[in-house]
Amino acid sequence: xxxxxxxxxxxxxxxxxxxxxxxxxxxxADLGNSTMSRLFQQAYPxxxxxxxxxxxxxxxxxxxxxQTGFIPVTHSFAVFSGGxxxxxxxxxxxxxxxxxxxxxxxxxxxxxxxGATHQSVEDIAIMRAIPNMTVLCPADANETVGAVRAMIELxxxxxxxxxxxxxxxxxxxxxxxxxxxxxxLREGRxxxxxxxxxxxxLALEAAEALKDELSVRVVNVSTLKPVREExxxxxxxxxxxxxxxxxxxxxxxxGSIVCQALRGSGLPVELVxxxxxxxxxxxSYDEILGHLGLTQEHIQEAARRAAKAAR
Amino acid sequence: xxxxxxxxxxxxxxxxxxRRGTLECMGIGVxxxxxxxxxxxxxxxxxxxxxxxxxxxxxxxxxxDRFLLSKGHVAIAQYAALAEAGIIPRxxxxxxxxxxxxxxGHPDRLKTPGVEAGTGSLGQxxxxxxxxxxxxxxxxxxxxxxxxxGDGEIAEGQVWEAALAAPILGAxxxxxxxDNNRLQATDFIKKRFNTLPLAPKFQGFGWHVIEIDGHDMxxxxxALDAVDEIKGVxxxxxxHTVKGKGVSFAENVAAYHNGALxxxxxxxxMTELA
Numbered sequence: 267x268x269x270x271x272x273x274x275x276x277x278x279x280x281x282x283x284x285x286x287x288x289x290x291x292x293x294x295a296d297l298g299n300s301t302m303s304r305l306f307q308q309a310y311p312x313x314x315x316x317x318x319x320x321x322x323x324x325x326x327x328x329x330x331x332x333q334t335g336f337i338p339v340t341h342s343f344a345v346f347s348g349g350x351x352x353x354x355x356x357x358x359x360x361x362x363x364x365x366x367x368x369x370x371x372x373x374x375x376x377x378x379x380x381g382a383t384h385q386s387v388e389d390i391a392i393m394r395a396i397p398n399m400t401v402l403c404p405a406d407a408n409e410t411v412g413a414v415r416a417m418i419e420l421x422x423x424x425x426x427x428x429x430x431x432x433x434x435x436x437x438x439x440x441x442x443x444x445x446x447x448x449x450x451l452r453e454g455r456x457x458x459x460x461x462x463x464x465x466x467x468l469a470l471e472a473a474e475a476l477k478d479e480l481s482v483r484v485v486n487v488s489t490l491k492p493v494r495e496e497x498x499x500x501x502x503x504x505x506x507x508x509x510x511x512x513x514x515x516x517x518x519x520x521g522s523i524v525c526q527a528l529r530g531s532g533l534p535v536e537l538v539x540x541x542x543x544x545x546x547x548x549x550s551y552d553e554i555l556g557h558l559g560l561t562q563e564h565i566q567e568a569a570r571r572a573a574k575a576a577r
Numbered sequence: 578x579x580x581x582x583x584x585x586x587x588x589x590x591x592x593x594x595x596r597r598g599t600l601e602c603m604g605i606g607v608x609x610x611x612x613x614x615x616x617x618x619x620x621x622x623x624x625x626x627x628x629x630x631x632x633x634x635x636x637x638x639x640x641x642d643r644f645l646l647s648k649g650h651v652a653i654a655q656y657a658a659l660a661e662a663g664i665i666p667r668x669x670x671x672x673x674x675x676x677x678x679x680x681x682g683h684p685d686r687l688k689t690p691g692v693e694a695g696t697g698s699l700g701q702x703x704x705x706x707x708x709x710x711x712x713x714x715x716x717x718x719x720x721x722x723x724x725x726x727g728d729g730e731i732a733e734g735q736v737w738e739a740a741l742a743a744p745i746l747g748a749x750x751x752x753x754x755x756d757n758n759r760l761q762a763t764d765f766i767k768k769r770f771n772t773l774p775l776a777p778k779f780q781g782f783g784w785h786v787i788e789i790d791g792h793d794m795x796x797x798x799x800a801l802d803a804v805d806e807i808k809g810v811x812x813x814x815x816x817h818t819v820k821g822k823g824v825s826f827a828e829n830v831a832a833y834h835n836g837a838l839x840x841x842x843x844x845x846x847m848t849e850l851a
Binding site (some may be wrong): 291312313315317318320322323325326327328329330331332333334335336338353354356357358361362363364 | 639685686687693694695696697698701704705706707708709710711712713715716718722734735738739741742745746
C-alpha cells in the first residue's frame with residue numbers, strides 16, 4: 267500500500283523498523299498524534315518516552331540513551347525539535363557524534379493554520395550549519411519510507427524534515443534511499459530545477475507546463491547534507507540555467523547550497539524560496555504557499571528567467 | 578564508625594591527589610577552573626575510588642556506573658581522577674588545553690577515555706544523565722548514573738525540566754550531586770542570582786534529598802551508600818562545599834572560579850596539598 271502522507275509513512279515505517287531493531291527508542295514532546303510517534307508507542311510502550319512539553323530535556327535525554335547503546339529518535343514540530351533544542355543538539359549530540367535522530371515534523375509551512383510560530387522557514391539552515399549533522403528532506407510519502415530506514419541505519423546524528431499534508435507521490439514506491447545522492451525525476455536539457463520536499467511536486471508540474479517552451483530537468487535533492495558540490499554541478503551541466511525550489515528560507519537552504527556548488531560555473535541561478543520572512547496563518551496549504559511565492563507558476567517564471575539570462 | 582579510619586584516610590589522600598592533578602592540568606600562568614574543581618574533589622574521589630564500579634582497562638564496559646560532569650568547566654578535576662584511576666596516562670594532564678591535546682577545556686567523549694558525554698553548555702548534564710539512567714534500566718543494567726551539578730548552574734531552566742522528568746519516569750538509578758559552594762563566576766550566589774535554598778525545590782519536584790558536608794568523607798560515603806536503599810525516585814545529594822577548598826588563598830574567592838596561578842602560588846598550593 268502506498269502512502270500519500272509523510273507523517274503516516276514516517277510513523278508506520280519507524281514502527282516497522284522497531285520490530286527489526288530493538289535498539290530503537292522514541293521520545294516525544296506531547297505532539298505524538300501529530301508526529302505519529304504514537305504508532306510506535308502503541309507497538310512498543312516500553313521503548314517510548316513521553317517527555318512532556320520540554321524539548322531541550324527530551325533532546326539531552328536522547329543523548330544519554332544513545333550513550334547507553336540505543337538509537338533514540340526525538341519528535342516535535344520542526345520549529346521546536348531543531349530550533350528549541352539547537353544547543354542540546356550542538357553541544358552533546360553533534361560534537362560527540364551521538365547516534366540521535368531528530369524528527370522535525372509539520373515542517374516548512376505545512377502547518378499552515380498555526381502561523382509563523384509553527385512554520386519552520388530556517389530549520390534546514392540551522393541543522394546544516396552544525397558539523398557532523400546529516401539533514402534529510404524526503405520529497406513525498408514514498409521516499410519518506412526509505413529515508414527513515416536510511417536514517418536509522420546511519421551511525422550518527424541525523425535530522426529529517428517531514429511534511430504535514432497529504433499529496434501524491436512523485437517518487438517510486440520501495441525505491442532504495444541513498445543518503446547524499448540526488449535523484450533525477452525528469453530529464454531535460456535547457457534548465458535544471460533542484461527541488462526539495464513538496465516543491466519537487468510543483469517543480470514537476472512547472473516542467474510539464476513549460477514543455478513546449480523549455481526542456482526542464484527536475485532533480486530531487488532529498489539529502490541537504492552531506493551532498494557533494496561536484497554532484498550538483500554535474501547535474502546542472504549542459505543546461506542554460508538553474509532554478510532552486512524550496513519551502514524554506516533562501517538564506518542557508520537549498521538555494522544557498524546550489525549557489526555554493528555552482529560558483530564559478532557561470533550558470534545563472536534563480537531561487538524560488540521564502541525571501542527571508544516568516545510565514546503567517548492561512549486557511550489552506552496552497553494559500554500560504556501562494557502568499558510566499560512558492561507555486562508552480564513562480565517556478566515556471568524562474569525557469570524562464572534562468573534560461574533567458576544565459577549568455 | 579561505618580567506615581574504617583584507613584579507608585577514610587585513603588580517600589582523603591585520593592581527594593588531595595585529584596586537587597594536585599587539577600593543578601597539574603592548569604600549570605603556571607594559564608587560567609583554569611580551580612575553585613569548582615577543588616570544591617568537588619572530595620565527592621569525585623568518593624565516587625571514583627569507593628562507590629562506582631568500572632573497569633579502568635575497559636572504560637566502555639556497559640556494566641559500569643557512570644559519572645557525568647554537568648558543570649563541565651571543572652573537567653580538570655575529572656581528568657585528575659581519570660589519571661589517578663589509570664584510565665588515562667598521567668602525562669596527559671600537563672597537555673590540558675594545548676592545541677591537539679586529548680584533554681579539552683570541557684569534556685569531549687571522543688577525545689578522552691572515561692568521559693561519558695560532552696558537557697559545558699550548562700544545565701544539560703542532568704538531562705543527559707537521566708537518558709543514561711533510563712538506558713541502563715532499559716538494557717537491564719543494574720548500575721547508576723551520577724551527575725555533578727554546580728549551584729550556579731541550577732539557574733538554567735533545563736535543570737528543572739530534568740528534575741521534573743526524572744521522578745515521573747521513575748529514574749531511581751539517577752543521582753544528582755550539587756556542589757553547593759555558594760559562589761558563581763562573578764560573586765557569591767546570594768549577591769548575584771540567588772538559587773538557594775535547593776532542598777525544598779528538589780523535594781517539591783519529588784526527589785529524595787540528602788544534605789551533607791561535601792568535604793567530610795564519611796558523610797559523603799554515607800550519603801552515596803544510602804542512595805542504594807531509595808527505590809522509585811531519584812536522589813539529589815546537596816553537598817555544602819567551599820570553593821577552592823584545600824588551596825588557602827583560593828578558598829571562597831570568586832576570582833579563582835577561572836584563574837591562573839603564578840609560580841609562587843603554584844608551589845604554595847602544591848605544598849598545602851602534599
